[in-house]
Amino acid sequence: MGADHPGTAAPGESAARRGPAFLLRSASEFLRTLPGTRQRFWVLVVATGALSGLGAGALFLVLDLVQRIAYPGAATFQAQVEAATPLRRVLAPLAAGVLVSVAAILSRQRVAGHGTAGIIESIWHRGGVLSLGRALLRGLLAIVAVGAGASLGREGALVQTGAASGSWLAQRLRVPDRQARVLVACGAASGIAAAYDVPIGGALFGLEVLLGSFALELLGPIVVSSVIAVTVARTLPVPHLAYHVPHYELLRPGEILLGLALAPVFALASVLFIRVLARLEALLERVPRRLAPLLPPLAMLAVGVASIRWPQLPGNGFDTVHSALLGQIPLALLLALPFLKIAATSLCSASGVPGGLFTPTLFMGATLGGAVGALFSSIWPGLVPGGALALIGMAGLLAGTTHAVFSSVVIIFEMTGEYGVILPLMLSAAIAASVSRKLEPDSLYTAPLRRRGASLPDLPRPAWLRTTRVAALVSDAAERVAPTLPFDQVIRKLLSLPAGHDLYVTAEDGELLGVIRLDALKGTISDRSHLGMIVAADVVDRKVQPITAAMTLREVAHLFQEGEQERLPVVDERRRLVGTVSMRDVLALGRF
Numbered sequence: 001m002g003a004d005h006p007g008t009a010a011p012g013e014s015a016a017r018r019g020p021a022f023l024l025r026s027a028s029e030f031l032r033t034l035p036g037t038r039q040r041f042w043v044l045v046v047a048t049g050a051l052s053g054l055g056a057g058a059l060f061l062v063l064d065l066v067q068r069i070a071y072p073g074a075a076t077f078q079a080q081v082e083a084a085t086p087l088r089r090v091l092a093p094l095a096a097g098v099l100v101s102v103a104a105i106l107s108r109q110r111v112a113g114h115g116t117a118g119i120i121e122s123i124w125h126r127g128g129v130l131s132l133g134r135a136l137l138r139g140l141l142a143i144v145a146v147g148a149g150a151s152l153g154r155e156g157a158l159v160q161t162g163a164a165s166g167s168w169l170a171q172r173l174r175v176p177d178r179q180a181r182v183l184v185a186c187g188a189a190s191g192i193a194a195a196y197d198v199p200i201g202g203a204l205f206g207l208e209v210l211l212g213s214f215a216l217e218l219l220g221p222i223v224v225s226s227v228i229a230v231t232v233a234r235t236l237p238v239p240h241l242a243y244h245v246p247h248y249e250l251l252r253p254g255e256i257l258l259g260l261a262l263a264p265v266f267a268l269a270s271v272l273f274i275r276v277l278a279r280l281e282a283l284l285e286r287v288p289r290r291l292a293p294l295l296p297p298l299a300m301l302a303v304g305v306a307s308i309r310w311p312q313l314p315g316n317g318f319d320t321v322h323s324a325l326l327g328q329i330p331l332a333l334l335l336a337l338p339f340l341k342i343a344a345t346s347l348c349s350a351s352g353v354p355g356g357l358f359t360p361t362l363f364m365g366a367t368l369g370g371a372v373g374a375l376f377s378s379i380w381p382g383l384v385p386g387g388a389l390a391l392i393g394m395a396g397l398l399a400g401t402t403h404a405v406f407s408s409v410v411i412i413f414e415m416t417g418e419y420g421v422i423l424p425l426m427l428s429a430a431i432a433a434s435v436s437r438k439l440e441p442d443s444l445y446t447a448p449l450r451r452r453g454a455s456l457p458d459l460p461r462p463a464w465l466r467t468t469r470v471a472a473l474v475s476d477a478a479e480r481v482a483p484t485l486p487f488d489q490v491i492r493k494l495l496s497l498p499a500g501h502d503l504y505v506t507a508e509d510g511e512l513l514g515v516i517r518l519d520a521l522k523g524t525i526s527d528r529s530h531l532g533m534i535v536a537a538d539v540v541d542r543k544v545q546p547i548t549a550a551m552t553l554r555e556v557a558h559l560f561q562e563g564e565q566e567r568l569p570v571v572d573e574r575r576r577l578v579g580t581v582s583m584r585d586v587l588a589l590g591r592f
Helices: 020-033 037-070 077-083 086-107 116-125 132-148 155-173 177-196 199-211 216-235 253-284 289-309 318-325 331-351 358-379 386-402 405-416 422-439 447-451 463-467 487-496 518-526 528-533 553-562 583-591
Strands: 479-481 503-506 512-516 567-571 577-582
Touching: 037 077, 037 086, 037 132, 037 155, 037 177, 037 216, 077 318, 086 132, 086 289, 116 155, 116 177, 116 199, 116 447, 132 155, 155 177, 155 358, 177 199, 177 216, 177 405, 199 216, 199 405, 253 331, 253 358, 253 386, 253 422, 253 447, 289 331, 318 358, 318 386, 331 358, 358 386, 386 405, 386 422, 405 422, 479 487, 487 503, 487 518, 503 577, 512 567, 553 567, 553 583, 577 583
Parallel strands: 479 503
Antiparallel strands: 503 512, 567 577
């Protein structure tokens, strides 16, 4: 027999020998034959979840391997660091920092950052396009850096690779942009879900932080993808993190109000973290490009030196959080650790070391809450367990830095399974997010986008804003004048009005004839020779379109956007003036 045609497998050749390329090609051809984009989309949702789960398992194995090489000889990571010599504590992170810089130089790719901001930008501005190769490189470097001691979280690698997997599938199957965006969010949410074994919290994170919407059409795909990712990750023989927390109960009114009292503390700490990281990133971005490769090694060196005194700083801090939840950390150390972690994490992230910010935020919240609990215990012994306040602090800092209340509460609940503190925890998270947003409009994930000048989409307004009528906000504070009023009296009335108010010229039956605004009279006032002959009817603006009480607030918002008035007149069906609506009132209702 003649030789086989090139590229054609022999009859007895197995699929395994044909290689993964053949399997991938077969899967792609199968997906393209499915009837309709909707069916293919749901298959891709499942595939995204499965890839995210497999990726999480692989990265977990790499993390465990790196930790054992960098700090051998103990059961937990913190114990490994504590058992290591001072020289190893310095050299291990330094070597990882050098590796990050070398990889960035050789690949000519940007590997810095936690990646979540880039995912948000991809979803909203780039049609869900992410580079899988860059994400894999970045994820691997992040895992190596965290395993060697970077003060960052392992979840950054999982979120980035999960999102890129969804983007890659979308590009391979050429799905519409709107579906590609959802697949990217599915992958990122699956990464969070697999990182912490939190399928519900991961799904809510994708909806609340990445998509900014709880629409039912988005909920289904993200939930399915997150569940698949967690299911796959659970079946793999990899180490999984779990917080084993004693049963705490804070159910009395005073204990519940404690969450309200502590919320501003967590909000201020959240704002501090956001601003320190933003300022440091802005500062280090001005470093000359030729010197930029020195930043990751220097940052990792600084963390390594600090770990000689504080071995809790390297890594994502899981063991320290666990100890804080158990109330096993001394007060003096609890008071120092939150601020040391802010400094170490901000330095690593701003210098270009890849990794997540999620787990360090939990570290800060647990130690800050634990410090408050220890202070209470030293003044009023037995008043409240310090571990319970550490749990509340985790939710408070997470909500304060992400501005995402629902996902923060659910993630903490899923991670710990502790329901006894859910009431003060929810209260603290909600207030901390609200105060933090008031003090710092950008979250930990949107601040980099704002600094780069990327426009951020407004969150969808609720349905009641689209259906609420103007009548709900009409004010009768409308100064009416007759069309025959002399000009000097018009000026006096305008000057006596509060800022933003205008004069409304009406006929005898109340019909609106037009509006007089002070700014529009500047040219008239300069022509003093004819002022005595001018009346209100001569200077009225008849082009202003009034609104009706039946219009929706959404329609009114568009009118405000197109014009320059701070108030619009409201008329009835016979065009009689009934009052005004202010832009401030409309915007205030929309923000609420």
